[in-house]
Amino acid sequence: EAQVTQNPRYLITVTGKKLTVTCSQNMNHEYMSWYRQDPGLGLRQIYYSMNVEVTDKGDVPEGYKVSRKEKRNFPLILESPSPNQTSLYFCASSPMGWNEQYFGPGTRLTVT
């Protein structure tokens, strides 16, 4: 089944403790992207990748890192999480450009 998977789905952590949210797609898509969704703000793009080893900043990249070492995986890294990074995070992939994005189920992160 074609899908985008994210792990974990729920995470509660403390300020400053490094964490990684994984994202994997099995559709051989070129593009991948990370978003955060906050009430009243919609989805805001954090980082995106157009291919292996090619990444670029979205609108809200501060406090986040990404890597794209393989086509299928695009992990989101929070080196030192802070409470303002409490949010719902979505990963998405797209075959070429933003033609049609396939979204993962979301990861709800709480930083205390």
Add this chain to the structure above:
Amino acid sequence: AQSVSQHNHHVILSEAASLELGCNYSYGGTVNLFWYVQYPGQHLQLLLKYFSGDPLVKGIKGFEAEFIKSKFSFNLRKPSVQWSDTAEYFCAVNRDSSASKIIFGSGTRLSIRP
């Protein structure tokens, strides 16, 4: 900076009513336009998209949208809504370049009274 505005934050309609959700963007050049929907407890999925050609675009589930370049708008419409259309709707825009980022609006929550 490029931005996307969805002025209706929460819309409440009765079944069979007609729907129009507004979307305006700020970028003046060539754009690609999208509407995504998020049903309760489900993933976001694409409703429809506009890249070029006929400005009236038809999507899934009876939705359509019209691109009006002079108004920088891409409003979503449906002639007769159903209870199952209850969801959150997001408009998104990216400049006509596959290398550019994509900007989403803040979303419109649609509630349909049965």
